[in-house]
Amino acid sequence: METLRILPASQRINPALFRDATDYIDVTEVGTETGAKTGMEMEIAASIHTPFKEHVEPFPKHKGLHFIHANTTEVDMQHLRNDCIVPVFSKDNELTVSHPMFIETVYRAAQDFFRNEQVDAPEIMVSHMIKGRIPEAIHKPASQLLDSDRTIYYERMAFAFEIPTIHSDIAGNRLNLCITGVRAYNRENLMSKKGAEHFSVAIGFRNQVCCNLCTFTDGYKSDLRAMNPAELFRGVMDLFGRYDTNKHLHFMREFERYSLTEHQFAQFLGKCRMYQCLPNREKRLLPNMEMTDSQMNMIARNYYMDENFGKGEGESSISMWKVYNLLTGANKSSYIDNFLDRSLNATQLAEGMTRAVRGDSMYRWFIE
Numbered sequence: 001m002e003t004l005r006i007l008p009a010s011q012r013i014n015p016a017l018f019r020d021a022t023d024y025i026d027v028t029e030v031g032t033e034t035g036a037k038t039g040m041e042m043e044i045a046a047s048i049h050t051p052f053k054e055h056v057e058p059f060p061k062h063k064g065l066h067f068i069h070a071n072t073t074e075v076d077m078q079h080l081r082n083d084c085i086v087p088v089f090s091k092d093n094e095l096t097v098s099h100p101m102f103i104e105t106v107y108r109a110a111q112d113f114f115r116n117e118q119v120d121a122p123e124i125m126v127s128h129m130i131k132g133r134i135p136e137a138i139h140k141p142a143s144q145l146l147d148s149d150r151t152i153y154y155e156r157m158a159f160a161f162e163i164p165t166i167h168s169d170i171a172g173n174r175l176n177l178c179i180t181g182v183r184a185y186n187r188e189n190l191m192s193k194k195g196a197e198h199f200s201v202a203i204g205f206r207n208q209v210c211c212n213l214c215t216f217t218d219g220y221k222s223d224l225r226a227m228n229p230a231e232l233f234r235g236v237m238d239l240f241g242r243y244d245t246n247k248h249l250h251f252m253r254e255f256e257r258y259s260l261t262e263h264q265f266a267q268f269l270g271k272c273r274m275y276q277c278l279p280n281r282e283k284r285l286l287p288n289m290e291m292t293d294s295q296m297n298m299i300a301r302n303y304y305m306d307e308n309f310g311k312g313e314g315e316s317s318i319s320m321w322k323v324y325n326l327l328t329g330a331n332k333s334s335y336i337d338n339f340l341d342r343s344l345n346a347t348q349l350a351e352g353m354t355r356a357v358r359g360d361s362m363y364r365w366f367i368e
Helices: 039-048 077-082 099-113 229-242 245-257 262-275 293-305 320-331 336-357
Strands: 073-075 123-133 150-170 173-184 197-207 220-226 259-261 317-319
Touching (some): 077 099, 099 123, 099 229, 123 336, 150 245, 150 336, 173 336, 197 229, 197 336, 220 229, 220 336, 245 320, 245 336, 259 336, 262 293, 262 317
Antiparallel strands (some): 073 123, 173 197, 197 220, 259 317
């Protein structure tokens, strides 16, 4: 096993990185040059520059493998900037934080916090396109609309980018540090005045064998609220400061030490199906389980079919590390707005079953 450049738990945020909203530098600007720019100069800089660095990629990635699959389309920053409108709060016409601004703010925070590390370009997935048309095209039939007559934006967007110079190895699987963000406009009340907007951000590891995300409790903010990019930047930096890579890696390595028998795994599958139908009074007595029936079917199929994490031929048990990756692999079929919550729940289920194997009573119902 080889581990490179794992940050110490004692690392803290540099207070100088926290800027007041009035001092916030738009992340589309380049560098930290002093001197005022005119509005036109800033507009031009924003249109042609990006904080994303060009890298010679030393760590090859599997083509076609994404961190999420369900009902999503891969897009790039150019498309989000140039082809998509930005929704507003209808009562005061105030702009929301756009998808590109969200991505660039988190990316800039990662560059500031993980100095001297390689930060890869983000992989961006979108869903639920919202279509419209410009006022001049209101009376045109849909079949006669030109591209210039149409407007679009995406209700839901998720992105992930890796920091491959911070990595480790578990059971022969390379894990790269990965930062993920989710924005879903269906969480906002766009019919009201502007208020705090809702974002989800996670920092954890990404398994390079299957591109599954490993989310940890201390590395996830499910409801990060911010009025502007400056507040968002501070919230993301605070999350990075609380996350401990060594603790997370130690937590996941424990999965290698335990296993489920085929009977226990079958019990888990069956109990998860039963969980959805339990009376509420009984369900409240059990730990939360958010996987859907179709995802449980996928886990059952991959138990036999998955080349990397399925049960080995002739084996009577399966390691908890493989079970964990079956769970995170099934989660890739979640919709964007549920993706990170279920990713964390997959971690909680794997941890709970590990504790149940050791004799803990809380999750015993799932495997007995």
